[in-house]
Amino acid sequence: MSRVRPHQPLALVTGASSGIGEALAGQFAAAGHDLVLVARSADKLQALAAALRTRHGVTVRVEPADLAVPHAAAALAARLDRAGLSVDVLVNNAGVLAQGAFVRQEASVHRQMIDLNITALTALLSAFVPAMAQRGAGRVLNVASIAAFQPVPSLATYAATKAYVLSLTESLAVELRDSGVTVTALCPGITATPMLDSAAAANAQVSRLPGMLIGRVEEVAREGFAACMNGDVICVPGAVNQAAVLASRGTPKWLLRRVAGLFGRKTGQF
Ligand SMILES: NC(=O)c1ccc[n+]([C@@H]2O[C@H](COP(=O)([O-])OP(=O)(O)OC[C@H]3O[C@@H](n4cnc5c(N)ncnc54)[C@H](OP(=O)(O)O)[C@@H]3O)[C@@H](O)[C@H]2O)c1
Secondary structure (H helix, E strand, O other), X not given: OOOOOOOOOEEEEEOOOOHHHHHHHHHHHHOOXXXXXXXXXXXXXXXXXXXXXXXXXXXXXXEEOOOOOOOHHHHHHHHHHHOOOOOOEEEXXXXXXXXXXXXXXXXXXXXXXXXXXXXXXXXXXXXXXXXXXXXXXXXXXXXXXHHHHOOOOOOHHHHHHHHHHHHHHHHHHHHOOOOOEXXXXXXXXXXXXXXXXXXXXXXXXXXXXXXXXXXXXXXXXXXXXXXXXXXXXXXXXXXXXXXXXXXXXXXXXXXXXXHHHHHHXXXXXX
């Protein structure tokens, strides 16, 4: 990709082929960022790239990749380096979720979540943030979840991976405070995306969730984009989710575990 407008900031968005990542790519493009779109589905990325070029006049590069494969992040960074591109904004959004009792899930299911949600996210930070710090400018948006704030029986490994993302983000935000690089954790509640469709297909209870608990993807992306550009450390989109996080912070851990356990058992999730 030859960058026609070299002064435009470049945002790299992982998991851009659907859901929150696709919506975040739209937000950055609308604000004039050139883009690198990453996910496994090359056809969906190409379609999104074409739409964003037409709608916003930005330059979009498509980089199909399975980020869960070892060294995928380093290989991606090397390809961009060879193309003379430096990433100004890293949006670490790609993630997977598997629901159910821990003991009934194969080891490979836990590994897939850890490989993508933790290992790939960390490798991408390691590949791109040192250069940002050296340049004295950059932004990172790590997509965690409200599941990061408390244990979630039936989503045990997933919630643990998101707690990692939140903790890492908070530490890096402090480490990088005077470097010109900001680090933000976007912590959405339940959001209407293909991930929610898959969870509903696996568990009928999920499809019966009240609508007020389900966030709109465009709204989540809009709030995440604003928080990233503002350099906020934590962004919890939506009043219902903010209230839930506040309540969980004010509740003793033993009680949180008990309530979460009761809810999970009642809804037959483990
Ligand atoms: N939806 C929710 O309720 C919710 C709530 C809180 C947090 N989140 C978080 O938000 C993020 C986005 O989720 P979403 O709801 O938008 O889900 P989604 O629509 O399923 O999107 C997931 C994205 O990740 C990509 N991806 C999956 N495996 C990958 C891999 N191995 N390598 C590269 N890309 C991969 C997918 O693309 P390909 O399949 O094309 O690779 C897709 O673009 C995740 O981190 C999720 O944990 C979601």
